[in-house]
Amino acid sequence: MNTQTLTENFIDELVKITGPEYVFTDSESLEKYGQDETEDLVFLPHVVVKPANAQEISLIIRLANKHKIPVTPRGAGTGLSGGALPVEKGILLSTERLNKIISIDEKNFQATVETGVVTQVFQEAAIAKGLFYPPDPSSRGSCFIGGNLAESSGGPKAVKYGVTRDYVLNLEVVLPTGEIIWTGANVLKNATGYNLTQLMIGSEGTLGIITKVVFRLIPHPPKDIVMLIPFKSAEQACEAVNSILHTGVRPSALEFMERDAIEWSARYLNLDLDLPKDVEAHLLVEVDGNDLDLLSRDAEKVYEAVSGFDIYEPLFADSAQQKEDLWKIRRNVGHAVKSNSIYKEEDTVVPRAELPALITEIKRISTKYNFKSVCYGHAGDGNLHVNIVRGNLSEKEWNENIQEGIKELFRYTVAVGGTISGEHGIGYVQRPYIEIAIGEKQLELMRQIKTAFDPNGILNPNKIF
Secondary structure (H helix, E strand, O other): OOOOOOOHHHHHHHHHHHOHHHEEOOHHHHHHHOOOOOOOOOOOOOEEEOOOOHHHHHHHHHHHHHHOOOEEEEOOOOOOOOOOOOOOOOEEEEOOOOOOEEEEEOOOOEEEEEOOOEHHHHHHHHHOOOEEOOOOOOOOOOOEHHHHHHHOOOOOOHHHHOOHHHHEEEEEEEOOOOOEEEOOOOOOOOOOOOOHHHHHOOOOOOOOEEEEEEEEOEEOOOEEEEEEEEEOOHHHHHHHHHHHHOOOOOOOEEEEEEHHHHHHHHHHOOOOOOOOOOOOEEEEEEEEEOOHHHHHHHHHHHHHHHOOOOEOOOEEOOOHHHHHHHHHHHHOHHHHHHHHOOEEEEEEEOOHHHHHHHHHHHHHHHHHOOOEEEEEEEHHHOEEEEEEEOOOOOHHHHHHHHHHHHHHHHHHHHHOOOEOEOOOOOOOOOHHHHHHHOOHHHHHHHHHHHHHHOOOOOEOOOOOO
């Protein structure tokens, strides 16, 4: 690949495709699009391009293939694994102009959406028609549908409703060689050939650029009850997860936040939160549905399930504002940690019953390698986000010792049947660790798939492998 420079003629060809107002080479634009929410990493592309549709993307890809120029697709830049960082320079291709909700089909419970649509905007458009798109990442107010597809995002609702891939019927994709295809059909059942739709989801922008998606939707549950349960032990909070699920109640959210996570986030939001000194962690539990009486009985079952643990009295949110405040605290933990210090966020996931042991192991490793960890995540899925805070660590400790600690953590998660990422992806920053989770034969097959789709290796290079 020629990544040292892009000629004026090449830039002119891009301008012919999109128009001059959508091609950027100024330093401010390169700086903005050269980073996302991953740590403090910055990689400057040579040029930022903002195409309007699949046809323009196809022309850009064909041009890039001709000259062997890397292309890095990017959505809203909310990723946490560096998947949208242009580490090989070249073209940064932003999908922000692909921002139309094309249709919401109430008869078939389907929607066709461009991938530059903000997730919350789509969710609210569906709710306005009595329909529901459940995947609910913490960054839903800013992240794009395309990024959710690239990582198969989950979020708090996954414990009841599943993740992004569970709602996708069909995708329009621009392949790395420039062809435009639809991967499936707009039907609920499809046993026709290989499932290219599911292959694309979670492929982190390495196999194609998704431009449209057909989602299946479900009826919107209009009522919910939210409760915050304080535990004196973080391990007991994790143990309580299975106790809750054994009642038969299916919470629409079952979230874990250790003390620092909830305190830092409340402080970041300037919200009053007075925690007893011996509280180590909280579970944020939501039940949703159509009948408030049934939900009240479900909430009672949840309370009964946790009452045998060492807890303080749960807080039942008694107003829409209180519910919103509790969810704000949960959704802003990552921002709060980032505002305190440079940090690394790991995305461990284990079988649910292993959560108590995982939290114990995290704290053991934190002590061994002398770093502070702040943990929170989707306990109902066994998915725990581990924020490693730099604080006062030296350059050597941060760049060398911490990597050993991360390896030890990942080896543990794999040993108990888990893996190294539940929803953030491998991207750029987790590449050194992927062999801990995936064997060489599987990696070889994945590399062959990548080569079949992208023979010149131009699309989002240097990611995953």
